[in-house]
Amino acid sequence: MVKKASDLFNSNLDNYTEEILRGKISVECPPTAKIVRIFTSSTFTDTRHERNYLMEKIYPKLKEFCQNLGYEFQVVDMRWGVRDEATDDHMTTELCLKEVDLCNKISTGPSFVTFLSHKYGYRDLQREIEAGEFEKLYDAARTDKVKNLLSRWFTRDDNSVPPTYILQPISSRIPEFISEVEDEKSKAKNLWNSERDEMRQGLVQAAQQILDSESSHKYVRSVTETEIDRGLINGENAVIQNIRDYQLKLAGYAFSLSECFGTEEYIQESHKLLTKLSEQKLRSKIPTDHILTYPIHWTNKGIDPVSDKAHKLYIEKLGNDFEKTIKNVMEAIVQKEVDLINTPLYQEVFQHIIFCQEKCKAFHGREETFHIIQEYMNDPKIDEPLIVHGESGSGKTSIMAMAVKNAWSTEVHQTTIIRFLGTTPDSSNIGSLLLSVINQIRTVYNQDLIKPGMTLKELANEFENTLDLAMEERPLLVVLDSLDQLDITGGARQLSWLPSKLPKHVKMIVSTLPEPEYECFPRLQVSVA
Structure with a gap:
């Protein structure tokens, strides 16, 4: 071990840097x-x-x-x-x-x-209240005066999802509120303050009566x-x-x-x-x-x-x-x-996020393929990598990029490791690829970084151990596109380093060309059922 991940990454770093390392592709690259x-x-x-x-x-x-x-x-x-x-x-x-x-x-x-x-401090009146909750509060209101005020000031909007009652502009009920005559405006303001306080107190009493303490607090605070x-x-x-x-x-x-x-x-x-x-x-x-x-x-x-x-x-x-x-x-x-941004690890992650963003632009279709990917992501019983294969030019890389984007739209706490193999020097060689992937995972999960110089077997063992860091509240997705683009030296395309079984809370999606001369797909057919 050469240094602590916590020396490079902790809660004092800004949200942008953290999101880059967690593979969130919706971040702006670079920041404006x-x-x-x-x-x-x-x-x-x-x-x-x-x-x-x-x-x-x-x-x-x-x-x-x-x-x-x-x-x-x-x-x-x-x-x-x-x-x-x-x-x-x-x-x-x-x-x-x-x-x-x-x-x-x-x-x-x-x-x-x-x-x-x-x-x-000032306690305001909720501007929007979900229809179901508003109607319960209305029924629980203690006086007819409060109910009449709520009926006067709140209008149901069925175009909202879910339907919502919206507090109407003051001037729509008290036009003098925006009058240029100061005396009229002052009287209108006093009238609004009185009616607002009556409604707020009525909603507070109703909320405390029918809602739990956490739900009712928004009417009090x-x-x-x-x-x-x-x-x-x-x-x-x-x-x-x-x-x-x-x-x-x-x-x-x-x-x-x-x-x-x-x-x-x-x-x-x-x-x-x-x-x-x-x-x-x-x-x-x-x-x-x-x-x-x-x-x-x-x-x-x-x-x-x-x-x-x-x-x-x-x-x-x-x-x-x-x-x-x-x-x-x-x-x-x-x-x-x-210290962090100048490291090869950060630069590597950054480059793949930019590449992923570019591939997601103007992409449409393939709903059936994404449905299969979503089913894989949602099934906790599946403990094997998902294989995406297709001929050159069939859009595999764009599918992989969109898979990452779709995964982030449903799981905000996840970490995604994205590598488009062959697009950077460190994603072409199996040793530098595994070192980079392992250290990104360990950085995000605040663990010690590993040092260079390990054999492929040692890196493969370390990769499997590192995947175990994933947890229910912080799941992990590893996406490796174009395994066929790995340099053949060291037996990289034999895929002995790729786990055939995954720990809990880990999903892995890999892609490759299907032709036998690229070696990867036949190996995957044998190792992954």
Whole structure:
């Protein structure tokens, strides 16, 4: 063994690099830009000093730092305003979540920052509710007033799959909501707020009565928690600032004031939900070594860096710590990416993904063939490789490429090893082919890499052992196209290295020309029943 796979591949690498190594052919090759894009999530009033300081003092430094590394630094802060059209059509939350997803997708390293204080945050009304669930909630609503409001504001859309009830634009029921007359607009806004709160509370009560706690929580939770749930898909890439009375905890990197509006019952419920979010959910997602503590005295104004020197120093230290941490994370990630991307293994995998993508373009037909492949993939009892054979020019390679694409459309957690033999130097020689395939599998499953210099028999044994790494929650598909393109030296086309039986959770598809002079197909007929 020469080095640990974990030295090259771990959760700190960006999603793009991981997906390349797992053989996901839908990734963009190469990525359109090198970007650090961070979504900032928070309630607004109680974290404005922290956010403003970062915006004014720290983000410009991080922008310059990232530029020196060859990256563009971007910050998305939806609290600075959303277009009125989005508010009217209830699209604000959806727009926020799309931005969170975009940051998670394209950002190298840090992608999400949330500032938590004493406010749990605004709780919105669900814009879309599946028809079956909506009708159950409607029937369970406690008052006729709530039912009348739900009937007024929600319209069933049978064109959706499944059918869905959709919350209608505010102006479609209250036209003055988009009036240019400020007094009319204000009254319309107050009317909408009242009716919205009535519906939201009615849906919450009904959901808690007839749904399980997990299903009903979406009607209870705040927009901030919704953003956090989405942003913490990859907890390693999240930064959380969390302020408490007398101390501030910087978790992942977590930031304190009570809910400003609502009944006492609503405020108490918000406090409990915030405590659960901060003390339970986030601590289960964020690494413990990302937690820093700041002792700080609270005032009736909350944080007041203008008149309180200690608060000013706290803001500055928090900003400096934030800057230092993001820089350290970025330096480590960039170095890991450089180490990995410059390896022959990554370049080999990359080339075959590009080739696979090209072969999938404008491919149509062969439904019967793909049905056979799908049946093979879905049958756990089949423990042998699937053989695709046909004359030169019959489209075998395109079929193999599409098989990979179709497999990814049904199994999002799988790892796919793709090799189009003969298209690269390392896929033409049996020794370099097996070394590359074995080390790709071992990298993805976070195992030690093997070193060059093994005999074909040793590589064949190692190949079989490596296939055993597959597991139910992380299945493995190996696709080897054009076995007949292997260099004949070393007896590669005798296929003694190819397993005739596969471990659980492993599927293998191979293709070859059928003519005897290429040796492969006759050997497969003997070794695979």
